[in-house]
Amino acid sequence: MAEALRLAHQAASEDEVPVGAVVVHQGKVVGRGYNRRESDQDPLGHAELMAIREAARSLGSWRLMDCVLVVTLEPCPMCLSAAQQARVSQVVFGANDPKGGALSLGYRVHEDPRTNHRFRVELEENAECSQVLRDFFKKKRAAGPV
Amino acid sequence: MAEALRLAHQAASEDEVPVGAVVVHQGKVVGRGYNRRESDQDPLGHAELMAIREAARSLGSWRLMDCVLVVTLEPCPMCLSAAQQARVSQVVFGANDPKGGALSLGYRVHEDPRTNHRFRVELEENAECSQVLRDFFKKKRAAGPV
Numbered sequence: 001m002a003e004a005l006r007l008a009h010q011a012a013s014e015d016e017v018p019v020g021a022v023v024v025h026q027g028k029v030v031g032r033g034y035n036r037r038e039s040d041q042d043p044l045g046h047a048e049l050m051a052i053r054e055a056a057r058s059l060g061s062w063r064l065m066d067c068v069l070v071v072t073l074e075p076c077p078m079c080l081s082a083a084q085q086a087r088v089s090q091v092v093f094g095a096n097d098p099k100g101g102a103l104s105l106g107y108r109v110h111e112d113p114r115t116n117h118r119f120r121v122e123l124e125e126n127a128e129c130s131q132v133l134r135d136f137f138k139k140k141r142a143a144g145p146v
Numbered sequence: 147m148a149e150a151l152r153l154a155h156q157a158a159s160e161d162e163v164p165v166g167a168v169v170v171h172q173g174k175v176v177g178r179g180y181n182r183r184e185s186d187q188d189p190l191g192h193a194e195l196m197a198i199r200e201a202a203r204s205l206g207s208w209r210l211m212d213c214v215l216v217v218t219l220e221p222c223p224m225c226l227s228a229a230q231q232a233r234v235s236q237v238v239f240g241a242n243d244p245k246g247g248a249l250s251l252g253y254r255v256h257e258d259p260r261t262n263h264r265f266r267v268e269l270e271e272n273a274e275c276s277q278v279l280r281d282f283f284k285k286k287r288a289a290g291p292v
Binding site: 037038040041042043044045046049052053056057060061062063064076077078081082084085086087099100105107109112114115 | 183184186187188189190191192195198199202203206207208209210222223224227228230231232233245246251253255258260261
């Protein structure tokens, strides 16, 4: 989670909503990502998708077997479903996202018995993961409307 | 849909499950994609994601306002949620996917009042969209296990 947090701070420094993600395989980080939606003008520029894509490239396979996706914020439905498509074995996130998080909204694809891959998704609460977001939006508000 | 179908056939010719997608803006195709999961070993290599990414690049914006995503097969939860992230105004698909489709599985993010973007998703049944899939799997079965 330390590396994911470093990536979240990197996002903030580029004026992006600070979310960072890594994919870990056998104790090693094989994929990294941070939110770049505005910089890249890419609707798919979420931290998780970037980390998943990089991990698949590193491992040479679209099946991220025995991989854990670690992300600072609860994944949105797109990213949780992407983790399922990628067959990750676990997702760990550091802070809840009551407005946009897949679990918070009730889209629990990861435990749907009708799908062909299920996995655990766990909150490992981390104060810094929410703090980096609070700081970012506080600064935004102080700067006033753009 | 004719262009999406052409892309589905392209996928089949590359030994990929034949699904094709386009993004249409003001009557013009601005993004194209076909399933390339195996060829690229990319878990995010679905037709819809590729078409969405290309459309964002073409239009220079992550917001695909007034864009319609046309896809030969019912989108999976990842792709339907991606269409929502991209703010498309409509999704049209040519064939149901009872096992993997977001609507078939009940993941109706596109009409969830708690999300910040809603849009229509419609089936425009097209016999060729399902036929290309049936032909592909029939050929696969005839070829026997790999």
